Amino acid sequence: DAGVTQSPTHLIKTRGQQVTLRCSPKSGHDTVSWYQQALGQGPQFIFQYYEEEERQRGNFPDRFSGHQFPNYSSELNVNALLLGDSALYLCASSENGKTQYFGPGTRLLVL
Amino acid sequence: GENVGLHLPTLSVQEGDNSIINCAYSNSASDYFIWYKQESGKGPQFIIDIRSNMDKRQGQRVTVLLNKTVKHLSLQIAATQPGDSAVYFCAVWAAGGTSYGKLTFGQGTILTVHP
Numbered sequence: 591d592a593g594v595t596q597s598p599t600h601l602i603k604t605r606g607q608q609v610t611l612r613c614s615p616k617s618g619h620d621t622v623s624w625y626q627q628a629l630g631q632g633p634q635f636i637f638q639y640y641e642e643e644e645r646q647r648g649n650f651p652d653r654f655s656g657h658q659f660p661n662y663s664s665e666l667n668v669n670a671l672l673l674g675d676s677a678l679y680l681c682a683s684s685e686n687g688k689t690q691y692f693g694p695g696t697r698l699l700v701l
Numbered sequence: 702g703e704n705v706g707l708h709l710p711t712l713s714v715q716e717g718d719n720s721i722i723n724c725a726y727s728n729s730a731s732d733y734f735i736w737y738k739q740e741s742g743k744g745p746q747f748i749i750d751i752r753s754n755m756d757k758r759q760g761q762r763v764t765v766l767l768n769k770t771v772k773h774l775s776l777q778i779a780a781t782q783p784g785d786s787a788v789y790f791c792a793v794w795a796a797g798g799t800s801y802g803k804l805t806f807g808q809g810t811i812l813t814v815h816p
Contacts, residue, residue, distance in 0.1 A: 635805065692746070
């Protein structure tokens with residue numbers, strides 16, 4: 591049984607560019623959450639998707655947007671990249687929204 | 702908002718010792734708590750959880766204690782092994798008003814186990 595998978599594993603972009611990160615949830619999970627983890631910090635909640643809708647959002651600007659597909663997979667889009675967006679982006683899935691299981695993350699570097 | 706903090710950023714123990722990692726939270730409406738382990742280059746790994754109607758829960762070599770009176774939880778690892786070396790995060794779930802709720806993470810404690 592595959593756990594949460596994310597792609598790509600690493601990504602390098604330049605300021606002003608746009609990026610799309612992808613996540614496939616654990617089998618049987620219908621809820622996907624995205625987190626940003628800066629070096630040496632705990633994960634910060636970006637938003638959560640359930641039934642293809644954004645159910646909850648953290649304190650992130652509108653440059654961060656997402657989508658959930660009918661198969662429960664999800665994308666995180668970040669527009670107009672800033673240097674400060676460099677981080678590990680984590681996807682977590684759950685079947686109740688609370689007990690979240692994380693993928694390996696995508697390491698984004700913005701130059 | 703929810704503030705989740707850890708008392709110590711680092712903890713060094715000898716193999717075989719018991720480890721205790723502490724976490725404080727601020728929101729009395731928090732009703733669900735999770736401990737995660739994160740190894741270098743990996744995503745957080747679920748260790749154990751506890752609901753607010755409990756004050757203790759045990760897993761394999763791990764125990765979580767919850768004290769709602771002082772808004773404090775701890776993770777105890779018995780017979781710590783070198784493979785337990787990692788960053789440990791507590792995460793707290795709280796809903797507020799009309800919001801569904803979210804998980805808020807502490808900054809993490811680095812556990813180093815010496816052979």
